[in-house]
Amino acid sequence: MNFTLRVWRQEEHDAPGRFETYEVADVEPDESLLEMLDALNDRLIAGGAVAIAFDHDCREGICGSCSMTIDGRPHGPGGGTTTCQVYMRQFDDGATITVEPFGASAFPIIRDLIVDRSALDRIQEAGGYTGVNAGPKPEPNANPISPEDAEEAIDAAICIGCGACVAACPNSAAMLFTGAKITHLGRLPQGQPGRFARVQDMVEQMDSEGFGGCTNFGECEAACPKEISIRVIGRLNRDYLLGVLYHPRNPRGGMKPQ
Amino acid sequence: MNLDAAIPDGPMQEKWRIWKDNHELVGPRRRSDHVIVVVGTGLAGASAASTLAGMGYHVEAFCYQDSSRRAHSIAAQGGINATKDYSNDGDSVHRLFADTMKGGDFRSREANVWRLAELSTEIIDQAVAQGVPFNREYGGLLATRSFGGVLVERTFYCRGQTGQQLLLGAYGALSRQIRAGLVNMHTRHEMLDIVVYDGQARGIVARDLVTGETRSYPADAVVLATGGYSNVYFLSTNAMGCNVTAIWRAFRRGAGFANPCFTQIHPTCIPATAEHQSKLTLMSESLRNDGRVWVPRAGDEQREPNAIPGSERYYFLEEMYPRYGNLVPRDVASRAAKHVCDQGLGVGPTGRAVYMDFRDAIERRGEHEMAARYGNLFELYEQITGETPWEVPMRIYPAPHYAMGGLWVDYTLQTTIPGLFAIGEANFSDHGANRLGASAMMQCLADGYFVLPHAVTDYLARLEVPHADPSHPAFAAVEAEVEERLQRLLAADGTTPASHFHRELGKIMLDSCGVSRSRPKLAQALKDIPEVGHQFWSELKVGGDARSLNQSLEYAGRVADFIELGELMCRDALVRDESCGCHLREEHQGADGEPIRDDERFANVAVWENRGRAVEPVRHVEDLEFNEMKPKTRNYR
Numbered sequence: 001m002n003f004t005l006r007v008w009r010q011e012e013h014d015a016p017g018r019f020e021t022y023e024v025a026d027v028e029p030d031e032s033l034l035e036m037l038d039a040l041n042d043r044l045i046a047g048g049a050v051a052i053a054f055d056h057d058c059r060e061g062i063c064g065s066c067s068m069t070i071d072g073r074p075h076g077p078g079g080g081t082t083t084c085q086v087y088m089r090q091f092d093d094g095a096t097i098t099v100e101p102f103g104a105s106a107f108p109i110i111r112d113l114i115v116d117r118s119a120l121d122r123i124q125e126a127g128g129y130t131g132v133n134a135g136p137k138p139e140p141n142a143n144p145i146s147p148e149d150a151e152e153a154i155d156a157a158i159c160i161g162c163g164a165c166v167a168a169c170p171n172s173a174a175m176l177f178t179g180a181k182i183t184h185l186g187r188l189p190q191g192q193p194g195r196f197a198r199v200q201d202m203v204e205q206m207d208s209e210g211f212g213g214c215t216n217f218g219e220c221e222a223a224c225p226k227e228i229s230i231r232v233i234g235r236l237n238r239d240y241l242l243g244v245l246y247h248p249r250n251p252r253g254g255m256k257p258q
Numbered sequence: 259m260n261l262d263a264a265i266p267d268g269p270m271q272e273k274w275r276i277w278k279d280n281h282e283l284v285g286p287r288r289r290s291d292h293v294i295v296v297v298g299t300g301l302a303g304a305s306a307a308s309t310l311a312g313m314g315y316h317v318e319a320f321c322y323q324d325s326s327r328r329a330h331s332i333a334a335q336g337g338i339n340a341t342k343d344y345s346n347d348g349d350s351v352h353r354l355f356a357d358t359m360k361g362g363d364f365r366s367r368e369a370n371v372w373r374l375a376e377l378s379t380e381i382i383d384q385a386v387a388q389g390v391p392f393n394r395e396y397g398g399l400l401a402t403r404s405f406g407g408v409l410v411e412r413t414f415y416c417r418g419q420t421g422q423q424l425l426l427g428a429y430g431a432l433s434r435q436i437r438a439g440l441v442n443m444h445t446r447h448e449m450l451d452i453v454v455y456d457g458q459a460r461g462i463v464a465r466d467l468v469t470g471e472t473r474s475y476p477a478d479a480v481v482l483a484t485g486g487y488s489n490v491y492f493l494s495t496n497a498m499g500c501n502v503t504a505i506w507r508a509f510r511r512g513a514g515f516a517n518p519c520f521t522q523i524h525p526t527c528i529p530a531t532a533e534h535q536s537k538l539t540l541m542s543e544s545l546r547n548d549g550r551v552w553v554p555r556a557g558d559e560q561r562e563p564n565a566i567p568g569s570e571r572y573y574f575l576e577e578m579y580p581r582y583g584n585l586v587p588r589d590v591a592s593r594a595a596k597h598v599c600d601q602g603l604g605v606g607p608t609g610r611a612v613y614m615d616f617r618d619a620i621e622r623r624g625e626h627e628m629a630a631r632y633g634n635l636f637e638l639y640e641q642i643t644g645e646t647p648w649e650v651p652m653r654i655y656p657a658p659h660y661a662m663g664g665l666w667v668d669y670t671l672q673t674t675i676p677g678l679f680a681i682g683e684a685n686f687s688d689h690g691a692n693r694l695g696a697s698a699m700m701q702c703l704a705d706g707y708f709v710l711p712h713a714v715t716d717y718l719a720r721l722e723v724p725h726a727d728p729s730h731p732a733f734a735a736v737e738a739e740v741e742e743r744l745q746r747l748l749a750a751d752g753t754t755p756a757s758h759f760h761r762e763l764g765k766i767m768l769d770s771c772g773v774s775r776s777r778p779k780l781a782q783a784l785k786d787i788p789e790v791g792h793q794f795w796s797e798l799k800v801g802g803d804a805r806s807l808n809q810s811l812e813y814a815g816r817v818a819d820f821i822e823l824g825e826l827m828c829r830d831a832l833v834r835d836e837s838c839g840c841h842l843r844e845e846h847q848g849a850d851g852e853p854i855r856d857d858e859r860f861a862n863v864a865v866w867e868n869r870g871r872a873v874e875p876v877r878h879v880e881d882l883e884f885n886e887m888k889p890k891t892r893n894y895r
Contacts (some may be wrong), residue, residue: 011806012806012807028532028534029644030531030532030643030644031532031534032536034536035534035535035536036534038534038536038757039534041755041810042755042757042758044801045755045799045800045801045810046753046754046755046799048799048801049801050801050802050810051801051802051809051810053807053809055324056498057323057328057330057497057498057499058328058330058332058333058497058498059497059498059536059537059539060333060537060539060540062332062333062419062422063323063328063329063330063332063333063497064325064327064328065323065324065328081641085641085642087641087642087644089644110468110807111806111807114324114807116324117324117325118324118325118445120325121325121326121327121433121445124327124429124430124433125433125434125436125437126437128430128433129388129389129430129431129433129434130387130388130389130430131434132384132387132388132431133308133309133312133313133431134305134308134309134312134384134431134707134708134711136380136383137380137383137384137386137387138383138387139383140382140383140386140387140400141344141399141400144394144397144398144399145394145398146394146398147393147394147395147396147398150391150392150393150394153389153391154391154416154417154419154423157391157416157423157426158419158422160422161325161327161328184389184391185389188389188391190386190387190388190389191389
């Protein structure tokens with residue numbers, strides 16, 4: 001198969017970017033998009049040019065590194081897959097394919113197709129955990145969890161933190177990402193202590209990073225490679241509201257000394 | 259080289275308690291004065307960094323990925339063992355110990371394995387407290403299942419994503435400490451060397467992969483949790499970035515490298531189909547519960563698999579191993595698949611694959627039950643190959659998966675360099691010559707949560723000079739060496755990208771140092787690999803510069819280290835003149851092709867010492883003692 005690739009090239013964050021066009025020939029249908037880029041990169045290096053930079057690691061759809069917008073869709077054609085799981089047989093022979101980095105103002109471009117998604121880590125750092133250190137713990141079977149709760153928790157916990165939800169959202173909202181963690185921990189007894197402080201801290205961080213708010217476009221769910229349901233955003237909103245109304249982070253109030 | 263494993267005296271059941279009762283302590287007020295570097299944020303690194311910070315130490319943590327949540331532990335599928343005996347089938351610490359010793363073909367250290375079995379239950383308690391959503395039974399209690407070749411149900415799991423969930427638990431714990439300011443997290447940083455002076459590890463040199471800046475990070479102790487090196491074979495189940503550089507640099511600075519040739523080839527992976535392929539994907543071992551493995555009896559078979567009648571199919575595992583059938587251990591299954599393909603019976607475009615057929619199981623169990631058991635795996639297979647296992651048999655082939663070898667460590671996980679610790683897959687200690695399923699995550703978390711933090715405390719408490727001296731000339735010297743190596747890579751003025759040499763190395767390694775090895779092939783590899791190294795340095799082209807994000811430069815550096823490692827692996831394999839664990843030495847097999855171990859000469863750990871670039875490395879030996887369990891022959895027929 002033969003393709004024309006339009007790839008976003010940008011030397012560094014502050015440099016101007018542009019689309020470069022590359023012709024690639026004799027691509028096997030079973031080749032993945034990233035393998036095609038590997039081959040293109042080898043050709044560029046051999047010709048004395050600089051290779052296209054892109055994030056990737058496990059190449060089996062679980063690490064969340066890869067992050068390309070392919071023909072306008074985060075993670076490309078086909079549902080429930082990551083960029084590394086896109087195969088060239090999914091395209092028509094001779095097609096022109098446009099490859100860009102995930103776009104969002106909270107994801108500044110580092111180089112070419114690589115963006116900085118550390119804002120997602122900082123949301124996580126704001127509260128996406130239970131407060132336990134290593135050391136002796138209670139016997140887990142002393143606290144049974146119904147399989148339904150465990151199932152709903154894991155349906156949310158499978159988030160790979162890739163940021164496709166943000167890239168797909170017209171508002172660049174990170175609420176599917178944040179809601180997934182809130183739902184995962186909120187569904188389990190271990191996540192109950194600190195549940196309402198967690199949601200307030202994470203939302204505050206999310207807002208301060210410059211992510212937008214959800215207005216129910218539903219693009220995040222459609223782009224999510226793990227098909228996480230938009231219901232997690234409902235849960236996020238509900239917990240946030242309950243938290244603000246009934247569980248303020250400083251319940252005793254306070255006054256600044258004069 | 260001092261290879262005293264420092265195993266505490268006393269009965270096996272008491273050793274760990276005795277050690278913990280007697281190690282030295284650092285008072286809570288003194289801990290924040292100590293800086294500890296932890297490299298790698300997989301299960302081992304994240305659990306270690308978060309635990310050390312939780313105790314009050316100041317941790318500088320590093321990972322090459324853009325986030326500490328992405329290390330390749332995340333891809334582990336199956337599960338994690340623990341001797342809870344919830345299923346009431348008579349499990350115990352001794353049984354897990356015995357299974358691990360036997361699985362490792364009696365090439366692991368008894369005291370370490372016992373401690374691992376003992377700590378297994380605490381890991382489950384810890385993970386549940388973190389909110390790891392393990393699968394549950396209908397009563398709400400934790401579910402367990404059976405795994406690869408053991409007779410009890412002791413494997414805990416979160417669907418097929420146990421590694422992801424355990425890693426996110428550890429990542430959460432790490433995130434909490436980052437927020438608290440106790441961990442300084444350096445993402446997109448790659449460790450390129452360690453700094454050793456006065457005989458102690460005192461820091462690392464790392465490169466910021468975005469700005470290209472290399473600088474040193476002084477520390478009072480250094481922990482390497484940098485994973486395995488299966489990418490030496492080019493194609494493996496590892497992530498693209500997994501590399502040997504951190505532990506190889508430690509080896510170059512004097513740390514002993516133990517059993518480098520012990521690598522595991524996993525039998526059920528989607529095979530390589532063409533030159534462009536960059537990665538092999540594992541299909542869970544659980545598929546062998548229902549998949550029947552076969553090849554056509556005739557070598558020149560042209561028919562579609564479904565058109566071949568049962569009488570013309572060679573169900574080779576069932577015929578060769580009637581007792582265990584398709585459920586023989588990983589190494590046995592891998593060897594058998596390679597054997598039939600060597601005979602010209604392999605299938606697929608390259609002839610390096612065998613069928614795994616679910617037709618009979620679908621008929622017997624029905625589609626509904628099969629979908630519940632394997633639905634997601636069937637989907638994964640279809641996504642990659644474009645063929646559905648519901649209709650045509652899967653094609654599978656063994657692929658490099660895990661490195662049992664790694665830096666030599668004593669009972670406290672300390673390498674031969676004082677102050678340098680190695681945990682998880684980066685060390686060698688617990689899996690001998692073959693790792694059993696569902697035990698990798700167990701080891702990573704036992705090391706990180708429960709062993710290493712105490713070992714580091716003991717080390718720090720005994721330090722005569724408690725803190726690293728950042729003005730010591732060793733730091734500037736190592737920085738200069740790192741810079742020089744980067745410039746040397748960039749200066750190579752050929753036209754060939756690094757991937758070419760990596761692929762060449764992989765072919766040699768897979769052929770000569772894979773599941774089946776022989777003296778002539780290894781001797782040839784020891785001639786060929788230096789030749790690849792020579793070509794690498796004369797024909798390489800990298801492009802770009804060292805002062806910005808340059809993935810070609812990162813990759814070239816890793817390939818250069820893999821080439822050196824490949825040579826050491828072949829050297830180690832050549833000296834190990836026996837068949838054991840995952841490794842068949844062709845000169846040492848019985849009439850029926852079964853491996854023959856040589857306990858007289860090789861019941862030991864081979865530890866290699868670097869004596870400089872121009873000199874051959876020296877092999878030392880740690881003899882293994884078997885007091886709890888005498889070595890037996892593994893027989894699965």
